Amino acid sequence: MEQKKQNFVINRIESLKYAFIGAVYLIKTENAIKVHCVSTILLSLLGYFTNITRTEWMLQFLAIGLVISVEALNTSIEKIADFIQPDFDKKIGTIKDVSAGAVLFAGLFGAVIVAFIYIPKLMLFLSQ
Numbered sequence: 001m002e003q004k005k006q007n008f009v010i011n012r013i014e015s016l017k018y019a020f021i022g023a024v025y026l027i028k029t030e031n032a033i034k035v036h037c038v039s040t041i042l043l044s045l046l047g048y049f050t051n052i053t054r055t056e057w058m059l060q061f062l063a064i065g066l067v068i069s070v071e072a073l074n075t076s077i078e079k080i081a082d083f084i085q086p087d088f089d090k091k092i093g094t095i096k097d098v099s100a101g102a103v104l105f106a107g108l109f110g111a112v113i114v115a116f117i118y119i120p121k122l123m124l125f126l127s128q
């Protein structure tokens with residue numbers, strides 16, 4: 001039982017290691033992920049300097065996390081698609097389009113969250 005418990009912990013740590021390798025690979029190779037990382041830094045600076053609330057920080061990080069996660073899954077789907085069918089294939093095209101559509105949904109709703117946080121601050125700033 002103790003051995004099983006130990007294996008469970010080791011397996012979880014191993015999985016975390018592979019997930020970390022995947023995340024580093026994404027950051028190094030995918031331009032879209034690089035753009036999201038830069039956006040994360042810029043939004044964090046904006047949040048810091050405009051003094052956003054705790055709830056706004058949580059929503060902002062939730063939106064960023066959602067967009068980056070969906071982008072990573074989209075990359076994964078593109079790679080599977082290229083692996084199983086490197087040639088032009090209408091069905092592969094649809095699969096990739098749908099996957100890109102998921103990123104668009106996440107991005108649009110993420111942008112709505114960011115707009116809800118910063119537009120009132122911008123209005124206040126402009127009205128001063």
Ligand SMILES: Nc1ncnc2c1ncn2[C@@H]1O[C@H](COP(=O)(O)OP(=O)(O)OP(=O)(O)O)[C@@H](O)[C@H]1O
Pocket residue numbers: 032078085086087088089090092093094096097100
């Ligand atoms: N094998 C294919 N068969 C048919 N259409 C394809 C195929 N590969 C790509 N496409 C079309 O081209 C679009 C872009 O595909 P691609 O794999 O270049 O994605 P991308 O969004 O440019 O990815 P990235 O910039 O992350 O490499 C797809 O959404 C699809 O419409």
